[in-house]
Amino acid sequence: MTQRVDSSVIQDTQLQSREAKRVTYIGAWLDGLLSIVKVVVGLMVGSAALIADGIHSLSDLVTDGFVLAAIHYGRQEPDKDHHYGHGRIETLTTLLLGSVLIFVAGGIAWSSLDRLFSGADVNAPGVFAIVVTVIALLSKEWIYRYTMQIAKRVGSKLLEANAWHSRSDALSTAVVLIALLGAQFGLGWLDAVAAIIVGLLVGKVGWDLLWESARELVDTALPEDAQKQMHDVACGVPGVDSVHDLRTRQSAGWVMVDLHVVVGPKITVSEAHEIGNEVSRRLRHQFPALTDVIFHIDPEDDAGEGDPSRFPGLPLRPEVEAALDARWYKHPVWRTLNELQLHYLNEKISVSLIISDPVHQPPQCLASQLKALASDIEWLGHVEVMFITRAASHTMR
DSSP, X not given: OEEOOOHHHHHHHHHHHHHXXXXXXXXXXXXXXXXXXXXXXXXXXXXXXXXXXHHHHHXXXXXXXXXXXXXXXXXXXXXXXXXXXXXXXXXXXXXXXHHHHHHHHHHHHHHHHHHHHHTOOOOOOOHHHHHHHHHHHHHHHHHHHHHHHHHHHHTOHHHHHHHHHHHHHHHHHHHHHHHHHHHHTTOTHHHHHHHHXXXXXXXXXXXXXXXXXXXXXXXXXXXXXXXXXXXXXXXXXXXXXXXXXXXXXXXTTEEEEEEEEEOOTTSOHHHHHHHHHHHHHHHHHHOTTEEEEEEEEESSOOTTSOOGGGSOOOOOHHHHHXXXXXXXXXXXXXXXXXXXXXXXXXXXXXXXXXESSOOSSOHHHHHHHHHHHTTTOTTEEEEEEEEEOSSOEEEEO
């Protein structure tokens, strides 16, 4: 049984998407402005570090476009072709974002190494370049904090990754500021070293994004402590005997879980189903990121026994009734049968026969007779006869 997101969750998702788009648009405008300013000023003063930092800001602008596209398409509702939603679009975009960052980092580091070993002279950048760098540093730190705040609120790993991208730009700008100050006092070689450090910082962020998105694409589970909490929440529901085969996976900040819930072997289907529904409700309450909960009701614990579809099954009701009728058709219990209940337990089928017209023999004797008549049936387990009278119901085995 599966439960999916309701209308309120969909509305929340739409609101979160608008928030995510707004902060990304603000970041994009800021990245575009900073990129132009850094590159122009870097060319004016001959600072490779400042030009590299401007390219970094330009990469931020490009990735902002990726993020906006991913938020728009990745947070759309499930449709007929994407039953589990479009969250993987965000994951793939994050993967692409990480790849772009590593490529940019390689270019920055290579050109900076060449500049360092060539011994190119670096002139003093001047106060204007230093002031521009300070403003850029403060701006990127602000957009990092703002974006991270929204990312935590909407639960978007992609937006969080973009926030860290902004933080990496802030860190690289800080390194550039140190290099400019050094160059101002005659330490020109610091400019090339700073550019190399910027490249390494950008590459580190790119690698982290690649690693996290790759883990998500291969359906990496939630941490062990989160799975343990889910297990404990499910086991705390009245009527749940145990829980096994709990599995989780993630997609763009959302979480999906499926689990097997063991209940009493002879309770009604509707009661077992409602127990499963309560498990789902409590899990959703404790873990708001859950978007898809699938539970399987088990009448007995079959953990570790493998997929039952891979093994021979027991006969279903039509075949069971035909086999029993061939052996019991003359018996008075079978002729006065009111209801036949089947219980598939311990790789056998136990049967409970409910009759409304009493037969003048103890139920235990009748059950023994029926069992003897069907002794050649390998799959037959316990046989139980129950009388239903107006006064009371007597059950014996």
